[in-house]
Amino acid sequence: MVTRWAATTGPREVLLAEPRSFCAGVERAIEAVRRSLSTVDGPVFVRKQVVHNSHVVHELEALGAVFVEELDDVPEGATVVFSAHGVSPAVRAQAAEQHLDVIDATCPLVSKVHAEALRFTGRGDTVVFIGHAGHEETEGTMGHAPERMRLVGSVDDVANLDVPDPERVSYLSQTTLAVDETRDIVAALRHRFPALRGPKSDDICYATTNRQHALHAIAAEADLVLVLGSPNSSNSVRLVELSRRLGTPAHLIDDLGDIRPEWVADARRVGLTAGASAPPQLVTDVLSALRGLGPLQTTTHRVATETVTFAVPQKAQRR
Numbered sequence: 001m002v003t004r005w006a007a008t009t010g011p012r013e014v015l016l017a018e019p020r021s022f023c024a025g026v027e028r029a030i031e032a033v034r035r036s037l038s039t040v041d042g043p044v045f046v047r048k049q050v051v052h053n054s055h056v057v058h059e060l061e062a063l064g065a066v067f068v069e070e071l072d073d074v075p076e077g078a079t080v081v082f083s084a085h086g087v088s089p090a091v092r093a094q095a096a097e098q099h100l101d102v103i104d105a106t107c108p109l110v111s112k113v114h115a116e117a118l119r120f121t122g123r124g125d126t127v128v129f130i131g132h133a134g135h136e137e138t139e140g141t142m143g144h145a146p147e148r149m150r151l152v153g154s155v156d157d158v159a160n161l162d163v164p165d166p167e168r169v170s171y172l173s174q175t176t177l178a179v180d181e182t183r184d185i186v187a188a189l190r191h192r193f194p195a196l197r198g199p200k201s202d203d204i205c206y207a208t209t210n211r212q213h214a215l216h217a218i219a220a221e222a223d224l225v226l227v228l229g230s231p232n233s234s235n236s237v238r239l240v241e242l243s244r245r246l247g248t249p250a251h252l253i254d255d256l257g258d259i260r261p262e263w264v265a266d267a268r269r270v271g272l273t274a275g276a277s278a279p280p281q282l283v284t285d286v287l288s289a290l291r292g293l294g295p296l297q298t299t300t301h302r303v304a305t306e307t308v309t310f311a312v313p314q315k316a317q318r319r
Helices: 002-006 024-039 054-063 089-097 108-122 136-142 179-192 206-219 234-245 280-291 314-318
Strands: 012-018 044-047 066-068 079-082 101-104 126-130 149-152 169-173 224-228 250-253 269-274 296-302
Touching: 012 206, 012 280, 024 044, 024 054, 024 079, 024 108, 024 314, 054 066, 101 314, 108 126, 108 136, 108 169, 126 136, 126 179, 136 149, 169 179, 179 206, 206 224, 206 234, 206 269, 206 296, 224 234, 224 280, 234 250, 234 269, 269 280, 280 296
Parallel strands: 012 269, 012 296, 044 066, 044 079, 079 101, 126 149, 126 169, 224 250, 224 269
Antiparallel strands: none
């Protein structure tokens, strides 16, 4: 192992994508759990991972948060935090039946998609939701009108769509998708359903878009791209896929411990970014590790300045 790492030594440049790491929705959700932990008498339960990052979850667990998969595991009358990915009306109804004290940390941009789903289906449309099957955001959104929504994940899925009225079709999308692939799916939908209607503004959130644009700015110049994020983080996985589509090898890493020496042995220019749910400290840790392999020059490539902030849920504020 020492010999393998010795082959990685030497001068290196890191191309830092900016923006990277936490977005406003992630910061809001984490703060909602933190505030609840400091004020609630008794345990604070969190349904699913509040954001898709193992480090965040472990940190909050260390502070006392109890993560559960479903509300069946939450005692009646307890406090529960809904994750940033949102939930379906059925989950909210179950919480009411169990008399749970709910703190809703759903990202406001996900809530926007929920509202659009209700509005579009309410006017009689079939809503095609572009998203990934099994993802919590997809399940939460589709749950608002399951009988009037259809899920597609690729251009090929569009050909198999069955809708009652081709003249009344709308589309929505998961907030963490690849911008270019989603654009292709929308084009396929519009080709099949010329009367297709969509949201007034893109559902893919500003943070996902910015991180993809920032990676696009550095990928062509890099020998290798490292993306910090957990495997279940949709926006992080999309960054890896984007780099590979652009022709640059890329790897998803939860932290610096996942870096393999053979990846960096011949990489003199390393692109580095982090998904919207990855803590900024992880980037610092990777830079420190690379600096230990030899002289390191860092260059930041900024494509946008993010000023978006979301207030912590009112119930958490009152606490």
